[in-house]
Amino acid sequence: MNYDHLLHYLTMPVLWHGLWLAVVIAVCSFGAALVPALLVAIARMSNNALLRGLPTPFIWVMRGTPVLLQLLFWYNVLPLLGLRLSALMTAILGLALNEVAFMAEIFRGGLQSVKRTQRDAAAALGLTPFMVMARVVLPQALRAIAPAMGNEAITVLKNTSLASVITVGELTLTSEQVVSTNFEYVEVFTAAGLLYLLATTAISLAQRYFENRLNYERHTTPLGPRSSAPTADAVGTASTAQARLPLSEAPHPAARPAPSGQTFVEIRHVRKSFHGNLILRDITLKLDQGEMVFLIGPSGSGKTTLLRTINHLESIDSGEILVNGQHIGYRQTSAGLRPSRSAARDRARVGVGMVFQHFNLFDHMTVLENIVEAPIRVHGIDRATAYREARELLAWAGLSEHEQRYPHQLSGGQQQRIAIIRAVATHPKLILFDEPTSALDPELVNEVLVLMRKLAAAGMTMVIVSHEIVFARDWADRIVFMEDGQIVEQGSPSELFNRPKSARTRAFIELVEGRLGHHTEPTPIEAAQ
Numbered sequence: 001m002n003y004d005h006l007l008h009y010l011t012m013p014v015l016w017h018g019l020w021l022a023v024v025i026a027v028c029s030f031g032a033a034l035v036p037a038l039l040v041a042i043a044r045m046s047n048n049a050l051l052r053g054l055p056t057p058f059i060w061v062m063r064g065t066p067v068l069l070q071l072l073f074w075y076n077v078l079p080l081l082g083l084r085l086s087a088l089m090t091a092i093l094g095l096a097l098n099e100v101a102f103m104a105e106i107f108r109g110g111l112q113s114v115k116r117t118q119r120d121a122a123a124a125l126g127l128t129p130f131m132v133m134a135r136v137v138l139p140q141a142l143r144a145i146a147p148a149m150g151n152e153a154i155t156v157l158k159n160t161s162l163a164s165v166i167t168v169g170e171l172t173l174t175s176e177q178v179v180s181t182n183f184e185y186v187e188v189f190t191a192a193g194l195l196y197l198l199a200t201t202a203i204s205l206a207q208r209y210f211e212n213r214l215n216y217e218r219h220t221t222p223l224g225p226r227s228s229a230p231t232a233d234a235v236g237t238a239s240t241a242q243a244r245l246p247l248s249e250a251p252h253p254a255a256r257p258a259p260s261g262q263t264f265v266e267i268r269h270v271r272k273s274f275h276g277n278l279i280l281r282d283i284t285l286k287l288d289q290g291e292m293v294f295l296i297g298p299s300g301s302g303k304t305t306l307l308r309t310i311n312h313l314e315s316i317d318s319g320e321i322l323v324n325g326q327h328i329g330y331r332q333t334s335a336g337l338r339p340s341r342s343a344a345r346d347r348a349r350v351g352v353g354m355v356f357q358h359f360n361l362f363d364h365m366t367v368l369e370n371i372v373e374a375p376i377r378v379h380g381i382d383r384a385t386a387y388r389e390a391r392e393l394l395a396w397a398g399l400s401e402h403e404q405r406y407p408h409q410l411s412g413g414q415q416q417r418i419a420i421i422r423a424v425a426t427h428p429k430l431i432l433f434d435e436p437t438s439a440l441d442p443e444l445v446n447e448v449l450v451l452m453r454k455l456a457a458a459g460m461t462m463v464i465v466s467h468e469i470v471f472a473r474d475w476a477d478r479i480v481f482m483e484d485g486q487i488v489e490q491g492s493p494s495e496l497f498n499r500p501k502s503a504r505t506r507a508f509i510e511l512v513e514g515r516l517g518h519h520t521e522p523t524p525i526e527a528a529q
């Protein structure tokens with residue numbers, strides 16, 4: 001090889017122009033494919049069979065035929081259809097269409113890799129389906145998508161050489177033209193190869209940069225305050241949270257205000273089945289404002305399903321549920337109740353929060369970002385106020401030092417307390433707790449229960465699926481025992497725990513208390529009643 005000649009070709013303007021055209025085609029076709037590919041991916045995940053099936057033939061054809069053939073096809077067929085595009089535009093269009101098919105599958109894989117529980121948590125906070133996608137699912141999916149997208153960008157750049165068959169003067173065609181004049185195959189094609197390598201290396205570096213940025217698990221604390229988060233100094237020390245919630249460290253059950261007597265949740269004849277299996281069989285239940293109700297019962301009895309129907313995380317087959325006199329996810333029409341698309345808005349309007357068994361904090365957000373997400377995005381609270389309230393709630397729960405941490409940097413107990421704060425930050429009137437302590441090590445359970453006691457002492461209306469019998473005995477207004485999708489029995493803790501009417505209830509309570517090493521003597525609170 002003649003290195004002087006290689007250097008000459010490496011700096012040859014006509015080859016750089018070829019590289020420039022290759023980059024333009026790659027960037028334009030890649031960029032043009034992004035949004036359609038995302039839409040195709042979302043359609044492919046839809047519950048609607050028509051939407052799901054619509055893009056399938058397109059993906060099948062694009063993935064199953066050579067790109068070279070596709071480019072020749074568009075170049076010759078588009079003019080016959082009356083669409084006269086330049087060779088460059090035809091190349092961009094042809095490569096973009098091919099990319100839509102491949103990228104859609106990459107997006108779909110990434111979107112499906114995000115746990116459903118993350119969507120549930122976002123929906124329960126009142127985020128609309130669009131916000132759930134934009135704020136929670138997509139940012140997390142990008143992490144899974146980035147490596148494959150980096151590969152795809154490199155493939156597109158290399159595929160630009162195929163545009164030479166439709167006379168686009170990109171780098172491959174240009175180098176062939178140079179070779180045809182001087183026959184210096186080795187030097188010219190080596191120079192072209194090095195120029196391609198330059199571009200693909202730049203893409204690889206960009207890919208590594210984005211992967212690092214998206215990998216929130218690499219972040220370590222302390223991170224310091226982020227510029228986007230108003231600092232504690234900037235937001236002052238007003239005490240909205242304190243005004244809302246009493247802050248005594250270990251509230252006594254006697255401090256809990258009595259329920260108002262006004263119905264707050266009304267569940268009427270609700271039936272719910274999954275795949276033909278009836279899970280809830282004609283459930284009717286009322287809850288008063290300020291009431292604290294425990295749902296207990298054997299595994300599979302439908303407790304979680306019932307809880308999730310209250311805020312419409314699960315639809316119902318028949319019956320109706322009113323929260324503060326309003327439907328969530330349904331609207332009343334002259335023909336009866338009809339599903340509506342406004343479940344997110346309804347949840348926010350009614351003021352219902354939810355705490356999940358596995359915490360479901362948003363993995364890609366810090367503690368503070370988790371807490372302010374719904375107040376800012378759903379309730380339109382200004383950032384300074386949202387951050388101030390979030391910090392006050394963190395102080396209230398003794399978690400201030402963790403505000404810049406990511407969920408994976410916290411213990412289960414800390415994550416669950418933050419999940420409770422995240423729910424409280426939306427000023428809910430009702431909080432649903434789905435086995436909030438059952439995923440925790442025993443020594444972490446109490447720190448979560450302390451926070452729940454504080455909420456109870458503040459008079460919060462709460463529905464709790466839990467077998468924390470001691471907590472339920474002291475604090476619950478009512479215990480509801482469910483079995484096989486039905487309410488078997490309900491009553492005050494002392495009625496249900498000490499004098500159960502049903503043999504099934506008695507057997508279940510004995511089982512749980514036996515497992516916990518408790519017996520059915522009345523607690524001091526019960527004794528005083």
Ligand SMILES: Nc1ncnc2c1ncn2[C@@H]1O[C@H](COP(=O)(O)OP(=O)(O)OP(=O)(O)O)[C@@H](O)[C@H]1O
Pocket residue numbers: 274275279297298299300301302303304305306
């Ligand atoms: N999305 C779903 N699809 C199909 N079946 C489901 C779904 N969710 C729940 N089920 C079924 O419904 C029944 C009741 O489940 P649910 O979680 O409500 O019970 P549970 O009383 O809360 O039980 P556990 O105490 O074990 O959580 C179970 O048989 C479960 O397998």
